[in-house]
Amino acid sequence: MGNQMDKLSHLSYAEVPTVDPNGVDTEEGPRIGVSYIFSNDDDDLEEGCAVDGTDKDPNQEEKPYDQRDEVECAVYNRDECIYEKSVKSANLEVYSPENLLNKCKAGDLVEFVATGQFPHWAVYVGDFQVVHLHRAEVKNSFLTDASQGRRCRVVNDLYKFKSLGPDMVVQNAMEQVGLKDRELSWRNSECFAAWCRFGKREFKMGGEIRIGKQPYRLKIFMSEKHSHMLEFQSLEDMIMEKRRNDHLGRTAVLQELATHFSSVEEIKTHPDGAAR
Structure with a gap:
C-alpha cells in the first residue's frame, strides 16, 4: 500500500468500546482497542513547531518534564506481563544526556522524554553514540545530539523479554543504519530499538497476522484501585496507543477516559432520550 494511505487517525475513547471504568472485567471481557493498520506516529516534531504542529512562540518557555505526569501501564500477551511502567517497580529517574x-x-535501550512529545528511543552502541529511527531514517548519532535537549534514561527493563547479547544488539542496530522510507520495517523509534535488543518480529510492521483475535491487553492504571483495559490484535498496535498516551501525559489521558465513561453512562441512562 506504500504511501497510498494517509494516517489513520486515532479514534477517541468515546468511539471505542471499552471495559468497566473500575477495571473489573465484564462477562464479555475486555473490549477491542484501536487499530493503527496504516498509521505511523511522529517521533519528533519539525524544528520550530509546537506539539499541535503550529509555529512555536519563541518567547514561550518550555515546560519542565514532570515525571508525575507519566502514564503508568502494563501490557499482557494473553496472561503474561510483557511490559510494565510503574513508579513502584521501574526506575523512571531521568538524567541530562x-x-x-x-x-x-x-x-542499552535509551529513552528521551519531554513534555508534550512522543518518547524517542535509541540503542546505545558505545563511544557516546546511539542508533535510532529518526524522521523515517535509521541514523547513527551522538547521544547528546539525538537527545535534542530532552531528558533521558536507560529503559532495558520495561519490556520483560529476554535480551540478546550486547554484541548482537549493537550489530542489529548498526546493520540498519541508512535505511529510510519504504525500506523501513518499523513504525516508530520504540519498535526499532526494542527489535534491536530483543529480536522479536512482533516489533516489525506486519510481524503478526491479524486474524481477529486480540491477544494483547493494555492496562492503564488510573489510580490504586481503578484501571482501564484495551485489547489489540498486534504488539505494534498496542505500542502505538501506549505512545499516544505518553505523548498526551497522565492528566490528559485520565481526562479523556473520564469524558468517555461519562458519555457511556449517559447513553446507558438515556438510550432513547428517557431513563430506563
Whole structure:
C-alpha cells in the first residue's frame, strides 16, 4: 500500500468500546482497542513547531518534564506481563544526556522524554553514540545530539523479554543504519530499538497476522484501585496507543477516559432520550 494511505487517525475513547471504568472485567471481557493498520506516529516534531504542529512562540518557555505526569501501564500477551511502567517497580529517574553517558553500556535501550512529545528511543552502541529511527531514517548519532535537549534514561527493563547479547544488539542496530522510507520495517523509534535488543518480529510492521483475535491487553492504571483495559490484535498496535498516551501525559489521558465513561453512562441512562 506504500504511501497510498494517509494516517489513520486515532479514534477517541468515546468511539471505542471499552471495559468497566473500575477495571473489573465484564462477562464479555475486555473490549477491542484501536487499530493503527496504516498509521505511523511522529517521533519528533519539525524544528520550530509546537506539539499541535503550529509555529512555536519563541518567547514561550518550555515546560519542565514532570515525571508525575507519566502514564503508568502494563501490557499482557494473553496472561503474561510483557511490559510494565510503574513508579513502584521501574526506575523512571531521568538524567541530562551528559550524565546518562556515565550510565550507558553498549546494547542499552535509551529513552528521551519531554513534555508534550512522543518518547524517542535509541540503542546505545558505545563511544557516546546511539542508533535510532529518526524522521523515517535509521541514523547513527551522538547521544547528546539525538537527545535534542530532552531528558533521558536507560529503559532495558520495561519490556520483560529476554535480551540478546550486547554484541548482537549493537550489530542489529548498526546493520540498519541508512535505511529510510519504504525500506523501513518499523513504525516508530520504540519498535526499532526494542527489535534491536530483543529480536522479536512482533516489533516489525506486519510481524503478526491479524486474524481477529486480540491477544494483547493494555492496562492503564488510573489510580490504586481503578484501571482501564484495551485489547489489540498486534504488539505494534498496542505500542502505538501506549505512545499516544505518553505523548498526551497522565492528566490528559485520565481526562479523556473520564469524558468517555461519562458519555457511556449517559447513553446507558438515556438510550432513547428517557431513563430506563
